[in-house]
Amino acid sequence: MRKRVWTDDKLKAGFDAFIAEHGRLPSSHEVDTYHLLPTARSIQKRCGGLVALRERLGYTDTHLGTGAHRSAIAYEVGIRGRQLEIELEVQLQERFGERSVHTEKIFNGKQRVDFYVYTKSGVFGADIFFPATTRTMQNNINIKMKKYQHFTEPLYLVVANPEITQTQLDTYTQNRKEPFSENISLLTQENFMTEIENYEAYGD
DNA sequence: AATATCAAATCGTCCGTAGC
DNA sequence: GCTACGGACGATTTGATATT
Numbered sequence A: 001m002r003k004r005v006w007t008d009d010k011l012k013a014g015f016d017a018f019i020a021e022h023g024r025l026p027s028s029h030e031v032d033t034y035h036l037l038p039t040a041r042s043i044q045k046r047c048g049g050l051v052a053l054r055e056r057l058g059y060t061d062t063h064l065g066t067g068a069h070r071s072a073i074a075y076e077v078g079i080r081g082r083q084l085e086i087e088l089e090v091q092l093q094e095r096f097g098e099r100s101v102h103t104e105k106i107f108n109g110k111q112r113v114d115f116y117v118y119t120k121s122g123v124f125g126a127d128i129f130f131p132a133t134t135r136t137m138q139n140n141i142n143i144k145m146k147k148y149q150h151f152t153e154p155l156y157l158v159v160a161n162p163e164i165t166q167t168q169l170d171t172y173t174q175n176r177k178e179p180f181s182e183n184i185s186l187l188t189q190e191n192f193m194t195e196i197e198n199y200e201a202y203g204d
Numbered sequence B: 001a002a003t004a005t006c007a008a009a010t011c012g013t014c015c016g017t018a019g020c
Numbered sequence C: 001g002c003t004a005c006g007g008a009c010g011a012t013t014t015g016a017t018a019t020t
Helices: A008-024 A026-034 A040-047 A050-056 A067-096 A134-148 A165-174 A189-198
Strands: A101-108 A111-119 A124-128 A153-157 A183-188
Touching: A008 A050, A026 A040, A026 A101, A040 A153, A067 A101, A067 A111, A067 A189, A124 A134, A124 A165, A124 A189, A134 A165, A153 A189, A165 A183, A183 A189
Parallel strands: A124 A153, A153 A183
Antiparallel strands: A101 A111, A111 A124
């Protein structure tokens, strides 16, 4: 590939082209994949970061991870997360009985797992979440793993976003630098619902 | 008031490669 | 060897919300 020098003019042209298409500035992930811009890593190295570059090129709202942008994201995330938990709680209770499904169960002192389910075949934990992309999934799994290293029972990380396939999850699982411990599996919601059929529910 | 959680945005690190 | 970049991905920061 030919060497390219990313001048401010070329960078600004790239940003403006994205804005023309989408009506807003590209996030760092979008910068990475946009054909008229270098990667966010290059910008990091050569320009001192995306935020600094946006500022230098004269854009306003230069940090998409704070302030009003962040507020909007946090609000949506909160609503969606709660909705997901409520829906899965109903399904687990139907399958295993109300008394066998513990929601927001505390373990290791203060930390919580979304669901902790008692069955005749043994206990398991489940954490359901909805990452928009595999990239944000990575970030957030790594955050989760800090607490789940203290979780010793079988644990299912359930990806609720139907656009993420089990194949992608398997690839990610195999490529992790710090592999999951044996008790942890990463499943699509569909495959999770199939998996729990293997557990025998307690009767009344 | 303090803390855990959610998922996204950005920063930081390691390594690979094309062209001089 | 060196430069200028890209790919992959872990770490940190952020704000709304719920619980205590």
